[in-house]
Amino acid sequence: MTIYPAIDIKAGRCVRLTQGKADQETVxxxxxxxxxxxxxxxxxxxxxxxxxDGAFCGEPQNLAAVAAIVATGLKVQLGGGLRxxxxxxxxxxxxxxxxxxxxxxxxxxxxxxxxxxxxxxRVAVGIDAKNGKVAVKGWVDTTDTGALELARRxxxxxxxxxxxxxxxxxxxxxGPNLPAQAAVADAVVASGAQIIASGGVASMADVTxxxxxxxxxxxxxxxxxxxxxxxxxxxxGEALVEAR
Numbered sequence: 001m002t003i004y005p006a007i008d009i010k011a012g013r014c015v016r017l018t019q020g021k022a023d024q025e026t027v028x029x030x031x032x033x034x035x036x037x038x039x040x041x042x043x044x045x046x047x048x049x050x051x052x053d054g055a056f057c058g059e060p061q062n063l064a065a066v067a068a069i070v071a072t073g074l075k076v077q078l079g080g081g082l083r084x085x086x087x088x089x090x091x092x093x094x095x096x097x098x099x100x101x102x103x104x105x106x107x108x109x110x111x112x113x114x115x116x117x118x119x120x121x122r123v124a125v126g127i128d129a130k131n132g133k134v135a136v137k138g139w140v141d142t143t144d145t146g147a148l149e150l151a152r153r154x155x156x157x158x159x160x161x162x163x164x165x166x167x168x169x170x171x172x173x174x175g176p177n178l179p180a181q182a183a184v185a186d187a188v189v190a191s192g193a194q195i196i197a198s199g200g201v202a203s204m205a206d207v208t209x210x211x212x213x214x215x216x217x218x219x220x221x222x223x224x225x226x227x228x229x230x231x232x233x234x235x236x237g238e239a240l241v242e243a244r
Contacts, residue, residue: 001214001243003207004048004077004196005039005236006226007032007069009062011053016227019167020128020139022056028230033068040074042236046097047074048163048198048224054081055102055137063094070095079126079163088115092122100163102126103136105154106145116158124161124196125154129180135167147180148187155191162188163224165198173202173227178213185217194221201225204234207242 007014014029029035036047049069053061059081060066070076078091079100091099098121105112105125115123128135129147136143151162164184166177181197188195197210197220207223214220223243228234 001211001220002046002196002222003044003236003239003243004046004222004224005044005229006048006050006198006224007035008050008052008226009065009080012062012065015052016230017052020135022052026230032065033072036069036072036074039236040072043240044236045075046077046222048077048196049079049096051078051080054087055079056140057081058083058103058137059087060090063090066091066096067094077124077163079124085115085118088119088123092119098122098124098161100124100126102128106134106136106143106150109153109157112154112159113157121160123159124163125150125159126163126165127151127154127184128165128167130167132180139167148184151184151187151193152191155188155193160193161196161221162193163196163198165224166200168199173231173233174200175202175206176200176210176223178209181210181220182213182217185220189217189219192219194219196222196224198224201228202233203228204238204242207234207239211243 014032018024075097077098078096083104134145
């Protein structure tokens with residue numbers, strides 16, 4: 001599995017939100033690029049970056065910070081506010097290796113198809129689920145669309161990377177929702193799409209459990225780890241060793 005340590009950026013700072021709630025914010029660093037450099041020093045090749053301001057307002061707000069992270073030499077998977085073609089172009093110009101469509105992917109299959117046509121495997125879709133339903137606009141709104149339904153739809157449009165976040169576990173340090181991750185992997189396995197699990201990792205035991213799950217679900221490709229790293233419950237280096 002690929003380990004994606006997470007950096008969430010709000011007002012230029014590295015923060016974590018509990019279950020995506022803007023009023024439940026913990027600031028971990030004033031310099032996201034320094035955090036990224038530490039991840040790279042521990043052996044990371046990728047970092048998952050979320051522009052939280054972009055997610056809430058609908059267009060990227062922290063691309064200068066993203067460019068600084070890119071300058072550390074890490075490959076950046078970037079989401080947050082990427083809701084039109086111009087925003088994707090700006091994010092890729094800032095150096096992102098992969099861009100993540102969230103809200104817009106739930107709204108428009110045509111847009112997803114168009115962006116995949118332009119950028120191929122550099123386009124991922126993030127599916128954020130609350131009780132099995134897709135949440136959008138920085139998790140503020142919950143739709144009637146089922147998470148598995150959306151996963152099948154975007155995989156059918158040629159999306160090859162799907163990030164599945166279980167909102168109920170995100171930032172809670174209670175362990176990942178393994179059945180939900182297995183279900184979404186199974187839902188798209190025939191398409192060749194890969195799943196990156198997100199939400200709830202609290203310990204090395206959780207990483208071990210996800211690695212075991214990946215043995216049974218070969219398209220479970222990676223895991224995003226955030227708060228557990230910042231709360232020093234595990235290190236990036238330890239997770240990388242377990243995932244090899």
